[in-house]
Amino acid sequence: MADILSANAVQGRAPGHLCQKGEILDLERLRHSTAHVMAAAVCRVFDGVQLDIGPSTSDGFYYDFDLAHRITPEDFPAIEAEMSRIIDADIPFERVEVSRQQAAEMLRGQTYKLERLADIPADASITFYRCGDFADLCRGPHLERTGQIKAFKLLSVAGSYYRGLETNPMLQRVYGTAAATPKELKAILKLQEEAKQRDHRRLGRELDLFSMQEDVGPGLIHWHPRGARIRCLIEDFWRQEHFRGGYEILYTPHIGRAGLWETSGHLGFYRESMYAAMEIDNAAYYLKPMNCPFHIQVYKSHKRSYRDLPLRWAELGTVYRYEKAGVLHGLLRVRGFTQDDAHIFCAPDQITGEIKRTLRFAISILRSFGFENISAYLSTRPAKAVGADENWADATAALEQALQELEMDYQVDAGGGAFYGPKVDLKIQDAIGREWQLSTVQFDFNMPERFDVTYTGADGQEHRPYMVHRALLGSLERFFGILVEHYKGAFPLWLAPEQVRVLPLTDMQLDYAQQVVDNLREAGVRTGLDATSGKIGAKIRGAQVQKIPYMLIIGPREADAGLVAVRSRAGGDEGPCTPDEFAARIRHEAVPQTAGDPAAARTDAAARA
């Protein structure tokens, strides 16, 4: 069983890109020290505080506490004021190395800290950092003095299980951030504000793209006409590229008998993510959480020869998975979604070529959506795994060789693969530098075994093919959410649901405007007409707010001369031209970023070779 949509779960994180590389360490030190100051302040403001840990993060810091008082944002001013007092006092941070026994003595009554102490290996040194009357078990490093903290802010408070385990007590985590200067702090807060402006949930409502409905259920997406139009464009492009790239497309059912899911192993290992069975004619059927068993059924529908391989079968397959209520998040984490799934069945000697081809294909598709900054992660065999060692070695080598031949930088997550096979994940960076995992390419040594998938080799014997699962965009819902944030709702021309809006100056120009609209629509341009009676400024504003790429303004001058006055979303007034000239320009511009690009075509041809 391959969960090719573990990507569904991964949230974007802003890397610490506000600073230069060499400064990252200093920033971590600053933030970690600020976390200590916050902990000291919380201990002063409230009684009976149990401390856990307080690390720096990619964009700030947090500290976990356990105390009777429920901390709310209303407590922040008091905590921040106390922090400021500690900073103004310019207290030194002192590193103190102690014996385990001394440490236990110093941590008396601090149950979490004592457990953390017990985690420290016997041969490691144990250090405390003392800052005035506050000392914390800590590896460091820290600033020299609290006075070096120039800018900080507490941001939020949230529950957090001790050690992240549901069975452990819930602690209170206070998040904050700190920067070298007030100006840099302002920049961080501004970035957060920018992220808020881009939030796909907000833009989804404002641009009328999609919604969730309480009457239907959480985590279930309704695509409105504008969002659905964009999805269609994505899907059309996706299908076209897949056919060009040597794939065939499958459609498979949404439910299947219990026996299928027994064989696949899903009922054994994945049951808690599946919805309860429904009974049909005295047999149990399950809604599909993955597509792979169905693709295997198609494979097994008749005998396969080595001459048939490789088989590349893709499907925009809608799956349903139970996700805990608290983890649902807009389009990024949902309960029903459509994977851009594919399964590749190939002979062992074909794997390197197939992997290379798949990665190249993935990169080409991602670039088409404006993602240029792509990084790769290779996950290798975990301790517990199925499949022969030599298969793992082959597959891992194929992944690695492909990455090297494509000259891709990649990080290795040793032992990070699934029990059924190694994988490569691709992450992209969006317009404001946040990283998102989209593509995943996973070997599966489990499923072919379970379903006894074979092909007849040249030797007349039955052989086990390699099976690769891959998703490029992950889920269409999640990918769409990321795209909305990446483009801030201002979709490029080829994806814009309404590419052009015609704005007559007065209704004297309505007839001519309608004629222009009809002609553009005839030419395949997605065109709208603003027939309201407001001033032209209001119509322009309406189109700008809806982020429509082009406006065609038609007053008496244009109507008389058979022209249109072009205004672009980004560039403003661009002057008049004829409707035909404009249509030609649109045709030229409304293409994916790499389509028609000779370099991309070469990549594609190479991939087919």
Added chain:
RNA sequence: GCCAACGUAGCUCAGUCGGUAGAGCAGCGCAUUCGUAAUGCGCCGGUCGUCGGUUCGAUUCCGACCGUUGGCUCCA
């Protein structure tokens, strides 16, 4: 699922120390016919998330539920 906060018109929000609510935008109507980011006037619109409890009376207090939001392995 767990912790916390929140839920008032389609959207963004105000308000009620318990006596059944208001604005802007959107929508609709009328007037306006205007040259590159908001024309004016009027109208419509809410069982104050749902259910139950306390009360003469609940949108307001209490409880349960539903939903939303921020988090829940970035290691002392």
